[in-house]
Amino acid sequence: MSETLLQVENLKKHFPIKGGILQKQVGEVKAVDGLSFVVKKGETLGIVGESGCGKSTTGRLITRLIEPTEGKIIFDNQEITKLSTNEMRKLRREMQMVFQDPFASLNPRHTVEKILEEPLIVHGIGNTKERKKLVQEMLEVVGLSSYHAKRYPHQFSGGQRQRIGIARALMTKPKLIIADEPVSALDVSIQSQVLNLLEDLQKEFQLTYIFIAHDLGVVRHISDRVAVMYLGRMVELSDSENLYKKPLHPYTRALLAAVPIPDPDYVKEDTLLTGDIPSPSNPPTGCAFHTRCSECMEICKTDRPDFREIESGHYVACHLYDK
Numbered sequence: 001m002s003e004t005l006l007q008v009e010n011l012k013k014h015f016p017i018k019g020g021i022l023q024k025q026v027g028e029v030k031a032v033d034g035l036s037f038v039v040k041k042g043e044t045l046g047i048v049g050e051s052g053c054g055k056s057t058t059g060r061l062i063t064r065l066i067e068p069t070e071g072k073i074i075f076d077n078q079e080i081t082k083l084s085t086n087e088m089r090k091l092r093r094e095m096q097m098v099f100q101d102p103f104a105s106l107n108p109r110h111t112v113e114k115i116l117e118e119p120l121i122v123h124g125i126g127n128t129k130e131r132k133k134l135v136q137e138m139l140e141v142v143g144l145s146s147y148h149a150k151r152y153p154h155q156f157s158g159g160q161r162q163r164i165g166i167a168r169a170l171m172t173k174p175k176l177i178i179a180d181e182p183v184s185a186l187d188v189s190i191q192s193q194v195l196n197l198l199e200d201l202q203k204e205f206q207l208t209y210i211f212i213a214h215d216l217g218v219v220r221h222i223s224d225r226v227a228v229m230y231l232g233r234m235v236e237l238s239d240s241e242n243l244y245k246k247p248l249h250p251y252t253r254a255l256l257a258a259v260p261i262p263d264p265d266y267v268k269e270d271t272l273l274t275g276d277i278p279s280p281s282n283p284p285t286g287c288a289f290h291t292r293c294s295e296c297m298e299i300c301k302t303d304r305p306d307f308r309e310i311e312s313g314h315y316v317a318c319h320l321y322d323k
Contacts, residue, residue: 006210035234041206043224286299
């Protein structure tokens, strides 16, 4: 059994809604509402769900780019929710993020060399000569050339910019990388190249990934385990193969039905989602998914299902599996 690198316990993030002349709090958006999971060293945990389910907020909470309302985050046997800003800054050498939009996350006024050198300067790694050498080596590792170091972000394609974003995350040799929809802004033909690169880097640097995406088709190829989120909560968690062969939650089944199949003769099951995701500021009672579920029962409208293990390593929050 591999060692646990990250443990999340009852993680919550509630954003206040303010209104009126005095801007008093009139409600709150429960972006993340009680998440608990572990990530083992060297594995890839995929987190999937529709826009607004709280998956990107989860990534930012783990790195403490935003502060949690409640809950514990234990990284490498250290509880990071209690660390000061300065202590957290030092720890970020061990955990890095790759963002969705590579153009927005790279400073357009800086050369690639300066962008990649910055994490090394912040964490006091090497002298000027050593840093320049590291930058050139890392560019080669992610499939670019050392002469690209003098160029600016606008001189690269989307796929190349994302490679620069990945190189920047790797500069401090982290243990954990949180990839927040790293391929969703890229052309489909480029997506597979970036996914293959991430897999190769994981083997080379013994990395652990949390891979956030809304597309179950993308997550399938890179993840060891997949967590499905809906309205700030986890509804299903299983190893990747099992989830795709035997999805238990109606929401997971609907998401899988939406993945395109490259076969013109394939007839899809009619399990596509209807309706819109409810507002996180006013979630439905009982099971949050009951307003869109084709298998909704009376108990689903009033009682929230527990998130529990149905089969070995396969967890689900659904009344269909109540004993």
